[in-house]
Amino acid sequence: MTVVAEAPTFLWLEITGRCQLACGHCYADSSPLGDHGTMSAADWRAVIDAAAELGVGMVQLIGGEPTLHPGLAGLVGHALAAGLQVEIYTNLLHVTAALWKVFTLPGVRLATSYTTRPTQPAMRRSRAGRARMPGPARTSPKRSAARYRCVSA
């Protein structure tokens, strides 16, 4: 029997573990104490190039809060130049004028989520607890996806 692996068409790139918030339901355990991990901008550009070569059509830049990553605009530009569409998954808490310009570039789209449920910090670091917490609604079209995350050891 021959097994043929299907190349992903959509790739999540978790470029930071930092966020202004520390939601109890956060699947990534992001908070103001989070960092940008060990991946350099050059590392992320290499991942983006590899994604384009694989036939990925869109990368989503997410975290944490991607707008807190100092290299976000550059990574968006690199992905667009590589022929990829870009989705930025942001909490929209604070977007600078410069980033709004990036957000309106052709090929860039935004995604966000919100919840009306109160956060429960006591459950914040418990994966089991978080599994019981209903998270914000997230919609995603049927697609082949892969997630790539690198955090500092």
Ligand code: SF4
């Ligand atoms: S805003 Fe999003 S990334 Fe930030 S802590 Fe809340 S769920 Fe996590």
